[in-house]
Amino acid sequence: MFRRLSIESESAATGGASFDRRFFLKCALASGASLGAGGVVQPAAGMPAAAQPQQSDAQFVVEARFYDKQPNRRIKCKLCPRACVVGDKERGYCGARENRGGTYYSLVHSRVCAAHVDPIEKKPLFHYLPGSLAFSLATAGCNVNCKFCQNWDISQVRPEQIAAEYLPPYRIAQLAQQYGCPSIAYTYSEPVIFSEYMMDTADAGHESGVRSVVVSNGYIQQEALKAAYGKMDAVKIDLKAFNEKYYHDVVTGQLKPVLETLTTLRKMGKWTEVVYLVVPTLNDSEAEFTGLARWVKANLGPDVPLHFTQFHPQYLLKNLPITPVSTLDRAKAIADAEGLHFVYIGNVPGHPAQNTYCPQCKRLLVERVGFTAGKMLIRKNACPFCGRHIPGIWHT
Amino acid sequence: MSDAPHADRRDFLKRALSGAAALGLVGAPACAAAGTEASGWKARVVVARDPQLRGGGSSVDPQRMLALLDRAMQTLFYRDHPAEVWRLVVRPGDVVGLKVNTLGGRGISTSRELVAAICERLQEAGIRPADIVVWDRDTREMERGGFHAAMGGDRVQCFGTDQVDYEDDLAMWGSVGSRLSKILTRRTNVLISLPVLKDHDGAGVTLGLKNMYGAIHNPNKYHPDGCNPYIADVNMLPEIRKRLRLTICDGTTAMYDGGPAYKPESSWQMNGLIVSTDPVALDYTGWQIIERKRAEKKLKTLAADGREPKYIATAADREHRLGTCDPKRISAIEV
Numbered sequence: 104m105f106r107r108l109s110i111e112s113e114s115a116a117t118g119g120a121s122f123d124r125r126f127f128l129k130c131a132l133a134s135g136a137s138l139g140a141g142g143v144v145q146p147a148a149g150m151p152a153a154a155q156p157q158q159s160d161a162q163f164v165v166e167a168r169f170y171d172k173q174p175n176r177r178i179k180c181k182l183c184p185r186a187c188v189v190g191d192k193e194r195g196y197c198g199a200r201e202n203r204g205g206t207y208y209s210l211v212h213s214r215v216c217a218a219h220v221d222p223i224e225k226k227p228l229f230h231y232l233p234g235s236l237a238f239s240l241a242t243a244g245c246n247v248n249c250k251f252c253q254n255w256d257i258s259q260v261r262p263e264q265i266a267a268e269y270l271p272p273y274r275i276a277q278l279a280q281q282y283g284c285p286s287i288a289y290t291y292s293e294p295v296i297f298s299e300y301m302m303d304t305a306d307a308g309h310e311s312g313v314r315s316v317v318v319s320n321g322y323i324q325q326e327a328l329k330a331a332y333g334k335m336d337a338v339k340i341d342l343k344a345f346n347e348k349y350y351h352d353v354v355t356g357q358l359k360p361v362l363e364t365l366t367t368l369r370k371m372g373k374w375t376e377v378v379y380l381v382v383p384t385l386n387d388s389e390a391e392f393t394g395l396a397r398w399v400k401a402n403l404g405p406d407v408p409l410h411f412t413q414f415h416p417q418y419l420l421k422n423l424p425i426t427p428v429s430t431l432d433r434a435k436a437i438a439d440a441e442g443l444h445f446v447y448i449g450n451v452p453g454h455p456a457q458n459t460y461c462p463q464c465k466r467l468l469v470e471r472v473g474f475t476a477g478k479m480l481i482r483k484n485a486c487p488f489c490g491r492h493i494p495g496i497w498h499t
Numbered sequence: 500m501s502d503a504p505h506a507d508r509r510d511f512l513k514r515a516l517s518g519a520a521a522l523g524l525v526g527a528p529a530c531a532a533a534g535t536e537a538s539g540w541k542a543r544v545v546v547a548r549d550p551q552l553r554g555g556g557s558s559v560d561p562q563r564m565l566a567l568l569d570r571a572m573q574t575l576f577y578r579d580h581p582a583e584v585w586r587l588v589v590r591p592g593d594v595v596g597l598k599v600n601t602l603g604g605r606g607i608s609t610s611r612e613l614v615a616a617i618c619e620r621l622q623e624a625g626i627r628p629a630d631i632v633v634w635d636r637d638t639r640e641m642e643r644g645g646f647h648a649a650m651g652g653d654r655v656q657c658f659g660t661d662q663v664d665y666e667d668d669l670a671m672w673g674s675v676g677s678r679l680s681k682i683l684t685r686r687t688n689v690l691i692s693l694p695v696l697k698d699h700d701g702a703g704v705t706l707g708l709k710n711m712y713g714a715i716h717n718p719n720k721y722h723p724d725g726c727n728p729y730i731a732d733v734n735m736l737p738e739i740r741k742r743l744r745l746t747i748c749d750g751t752t753a754m755y756d757g758g759p760a761y762k763p764e765s766s767w768q769m770n771g772l773i774v775s776t777d778p779v780a781l782d783y784t785g786w787q788i789i790e791r792k793r794a795e796k797k798l799k800t801l802a803a804d805g806r807e808p809k810y811i812a813t814a815a816d817r818e819h820r821l822g823t824c825d826p827k828r829i830s831a832i833e834v
């Protein structure tokens with residue numbers, strides 16, 4: 104079976120990646136043919152993963168960097184707040200880490216199951232190098248299980264259940280350069296669970312002058328956050344709701360650590376944008392929008408971009424309708440009224456709230472059409488009309 | 500037939516009457532509460548042992564294993580001859596999946612001798628060798644557990660889901676949404692579960708019901724909270740439920756602590772089998788055997804260790820009704 108995902112936005116939480124699922128994405132690209140924006144890295148022959156020659160497990164396995172050893176060959180993972188205690192021969196909740204004889208291993212280092220050249224707007228990162236491309240990649244697995252996940256084929260599987268290519272960090276840096284991407288994006292599934300690979304790849308990229316951005320749920324422990332996301336040039340966090348019940352029931356995670364992640368990123372000075380997927384009836388109350396906007400303003404500041412994006416029924420949540428645009432407009436109106444300066448609406452092609460406007464003179468600064476930046480008027484990080492500083496990373 | 504101890508039917512019945520007491524089945528309150536409405540019906544669980552299963556050595560004697568299996572099955576189904584028993588379980592034309600558990604490698608996987616004995620009886624009952632599929636999630640893991648992969652031809656088939664993949668679409672029940680092994684859904688119409696009697700660091704025990712985690716693509720998602728209610732929910736998936744006819748739990752080597760990975764220091768040679776058509780009653784009975792061994796070894800109960808297998812009561816509750824875990828409603832028969 105060969106299925107294709109729709110192209111909406113980026114993350115496992117908020118949108119789909121336009122790669123062919125469960126198929127091997129041949130990233131080696133020996134042909135050297137250039138890909139345009141949005142080009143899919145070509146799959147090999149259309150064989151199901153299981154029918155392909157067995158991958159060698161060893162090349163993908165590295166000792167995990169964030170865990171403690173415990174008695175009886177158990178380990179305690181310190182990567183994400185789930186803090187799995189894992190017995191010998193077992194895996195953590197994410198399925199991407201395995202205890203082998205009391206030592207904990209990542210099974211997904213350099214094990215790329217999806218790779219794609221995307222516009223940076225698709226992440227979405229709107230205040231980061233507009234109009235540029237990101238060499239985007241994922242490995243299998245996730246540390247939560249969102250009922251609305253659009254990329255569940257890769258996020259909710261074990262690494263051996265999906266075909267993958269061995270792409271060590273230096274190779275990713277080469278490919279990013281080859282395809283004219285100033286950034287590498289860790290995305291589609293959940294980069295927290297491939298932190299070791301992300302860190303090594305970010306280092307390789309920086310050595311070659313290629314930046315790194317991460318698209319994440321922010322569900323990560325503080326020590327790992329500082330070490331791994333400290334190497335990123337920009338971060339997009341999916342804040343999935345502003346209440347713990349939703350995190351418990353729909354996400355299988357917790358809100359509090361994600362809020363801590365956001366405040367830590369702020370203290371670290373990382374360029375961060377926040378996405379909130381609005382799911383009808385579950386996280387779309389006025390009180391929640393208000394609480395969210397107030398929290399963002401108080402803890403992250405009014406200049407942090409906040410994207411309200413449209414939900415589409417997927418995976419385990421097929422019984423709800425698409426988010427009405429009027430709900431997204433209401434969310435934006437509330438956040439605007441609370442004093443946030445850059446509130447966007449996503450997954451709604453052609454909506455004017457995809458554009459960036461100067462908070463002071465209200466003039467259009469960046470016009471976006473689909474996932475491409477049509478007009479980009481910001482000069483020297485400022486509005487060319489009134490001179491107001493426009494926060495972000497606008498120029499290479 | 501081997502010279503294994505062979506009781507007659509009256510002996511079986513006599514032992515059946517005292518079986519529950521002999522096994523020390525002292526149901527947990529949750530299980531008593533989860534019991535079905537009062538009636539005379541009882542779930543039968545047979546615990547068959549052969550102290551001489553390995554003769555004088557360390558490996559299992561295939562003939563004695565066959566005799567042990569026959570004794571257990573004849574007792575369960577009240578039949579004098581093995582051929583009659585298996586004709587109650589399968590019919591010619593069925594394609595029978597034997598879901599083994601090979602996570603524990605050579606040390607503690609479903610024994611090859613047990614599988615060979617079942618294959619022999621299935622063929623005598625009219626099942627073609629190629630219509631028997633011995634399977635688990637991963638072929639290499641099965642090989643590490645002592646099985647030889649075999650695909651195609653007229654022989655018994657033996658391979659993991661990695662060879663055929665999982666269904667693309669999700670099967671859903673309760674808290675569970677999973678892709679099922681195509682071996683289960685497309686290759687077989689009858690499922691016989693062949694777990695190993697083991698302690699489990701999360702679920703408390705891993706027996707017949709948890710063996711079904713090997714049929715889904717995402718078992719790692721269902722380990723929180725002692726695997727409860729996930730184990731019960733997985734077993735409610737219609738494709739599993741409608742195929743499952745029998746559970747034969749391998750207690751050749753069993754583990755009372757430190758599972759599911761093999762730890763020789765906390766395993767023992769029980770040299771027995773537990774069989775039932777009620778997977779919940781079987782899990783309950785297996786749990787009690789592990790508790791007795793833990794008590795003998797001066798270990799805490801699983802409840803005191805924070806690992807009471809609560810999923811068993813969930814599997815028996817009114818929402819699931821996969822079987823019974825009320826000891827008053829279990830006829831546990833030692834042979």
Ligand code: SF4
Nearest residue numbers: 180183186187195197
């Ligand atoms: S990263 Fe994976 S193994 Fe580690 S705590 Fe999170 S879910 Fe568990």
